[in-house]
Amino acid sequence: MQTESIEKCGALRGEIRVPGDKSISHRSVMFGALAQGQTRVRGFLRGEDNLSTLTAFRAMGIAVEERPDGELLIEGRGMQGLSEPADVLDCGNSGTTIRLMSGLLAGQRFFSVLTGDRYLRRRPMGRVLQPLAQMGAQIWGRQQGQCAPLAIVGQPLKGLSYQSPVASAQVKSALLLAGLYAEGETRVYEPHLSRDHSERMLRHFGVTVDSFAGGVSIAGGQSLQARDLEVPGDISSAAFFLVAALIVPGSELLIRQVGVNPTRTGILDILRAMGGDIRCLDERELGGEPVADLLVRSSTLKGIEIGGALVPRAIDEFPVISVAAACAEGTTVVRDARELRVKETDRIAAMASVLQTLGVTVTTADDGMTICGQETFQGGQVDSCGDHRIAMSAAIAGLCAGTALTIRDTACTETSFPGFWPLLAGLRRQAV
Numbered sequence: 001m002q003t004e005s006i007e008k009c010g011a012l013r014g015e016i017r018v019p020g021d022k023s024i025s026h027r028s029v030m031f032g033a034l035a036q037g038q039t040r041v042r043g044f045l046r047g048e049d050n051l052s053t054l055t056a057f058r059a060m061g062i063a064v065e066e067r068p069d070g071e072l073l074i075e076g077r078g079m080q081g082l083s084e085p086a087d088v089l090d091c092g093n094s095g096t097t098i099r100l101m102s103g104l105l106a107g108q109r110f111f112s113v114l115t116g117d118r119y120l121r122r123r124p125m126g127r128v129l130q131p132l133a134q135m136g137a138q139i140w141g142r143q144q145g146q147c148a149p150l151a152i153v154g155q156p157l158k159g160l161s162y163q164s165p166v167a168s169a170q171v172k173s174a175l176l177l178a179g180l181y182a183e184g185e186t187r188v189y190e191p192h193l194s195r196d197h198s199e200r201m202l203r204h205f206g207v208t209v210d211s212f213a214g215g216v217s218i219a220g221g222q223s224l225q226a227r228d229l230e231v232p233g234d235i236s237s238a239a240f241f242l243v244a245a246l247i248v249p250g251s252e253l254l255i256r257q258v259g260v261n262p263t264r265t266g267i268l269d270i271l272r273a274m275g276g277d278i279r280c281l282d283e284r285e286l287g288g289e290p291v292a293d294l295l296v297r298s299s300t301l302k303g304i305e306i307g308g309a310l311v312p313r314a315i316d317e318f319p320v321i322s323v324a325a326a327c328a329e330g331t332t333v334v335r336d337a338r339e340l341r342v343k344e345t346d347r348i349a350a351m352a353s354v355l356q357t358l359g360v361t362v363t364t365a366d367d368g369m370t371i372c373g374q375e376t377f378q379g380g381q382v383d384s385c386g387d388h389r390i391a392m393s394a395a396i397a398g399l400c401a402g403t404a405l406t407i408r409d410t411a412c413t414e415t416s417f418p419g420f421w422p423l424l425a426g427l428r429r430q431a432v
């Protein structure tokens, strides 16, 4: 099992790039496959989750060329162009893959089976299967349709008006994909706005999607036209280096070409509210998505309260936000974040355990945690629980640990951030 050891380092300085956005990369393959014609994708994230999506579409007859310069050429076959996969589709560790594909496959004219690794097979699928069943989908899963493997018998679908109990882009996107195949209109309401990459990319591919206060709607029977795409850097990956630069004294980092879609920038709002010096430079647009260069300087942080609509806008960043909170003056309280309990692992429990090992006082609640900030950490040994975001957050905490912090089970960072360890090691080597 791979382990990494990190300890206190000098100021982090320089200019970096982070790999492409994971959410946008998944959607580029899915929508590119359904479009008529060739879609070129630059900046595709070659993380394990996205490779699961790519492999699944190849297994349904979609030709994808991976060029030496990293560009993908996807030969879209139109809305009815997928073919029945001859084997089970393995979604690996990826919740986005299995949930979006459930919606897409529900309306096909063939049979398919979706599964994943031991972490994914524990995650809740009922949130997608239940509204899909109301659209006429025939999907079976373990534990009364709660868990994968999922067996899908494609059916004609009908539109639905659905109030989602959770702010989840995976639920919303699964229903939009099913809605494309359904008769009539599909409307999805959510308690707070979740990331809107599907809506933006569908529009980029020529589909009409209406966004209104509280939700989104799509009419069935529309088709997609192939378009070129450029994937911005993933703000969820940039988040580790934003926090690293904030908490290591004397640091200054410029992170180039990061996606700053407002449904994803909760991390910037939270870190700035804590006193973080982060600037967005040269804001521009790439294929319907806003991007900017992020300049971050080390700052004295203070504890804050986080909850409500901000939570879905920073949902994947809470592990590393908890590290910033542990270095802040005063107490940080996170509420309304129950969703963290059903990610790759229970991220509330996992981060509480990491921070407690470092000597930080943390208490947990059903929907969040309270973290008492302090000046330095002690080292020790922590476990990633097989979760990429826990492994990388622990590494950032290690930059402030007085003695070495050993992190067990670190290969999982390949899920979303190939190259994380060399990038961090390079910055530490050049630290001043």
Ligand SMILES: O=C(O)C1=C[C@@H](OP(=O)(O)O)[C@@H](O)[C@H](O)C1
Pocket (backbone or CB within 6 Å): 022, 023, 024, 095, 096, 167, 168, 169, 170, 171, 173, 194, 195, 315, 316, 339
């Ligand atoms: O749609 C997406 O690409 C994602 C949505 C979020 O999940 P939920 O929809 O479960 O909130 C997020 O946590 C995940 O990393 C990616």
Ligand SMILES: C=C(OP(=O)(O)O)C(=O)O
Pocket (backbone or CB within 6 Å): 022, 049, 093, 094, 095, 096, 097, 316, 343, 344, 389, 416
């Ligand atoms: C929760 C995540 O992804 P997914 O749901 O796609 O597995 C994540 O990347 O933090």
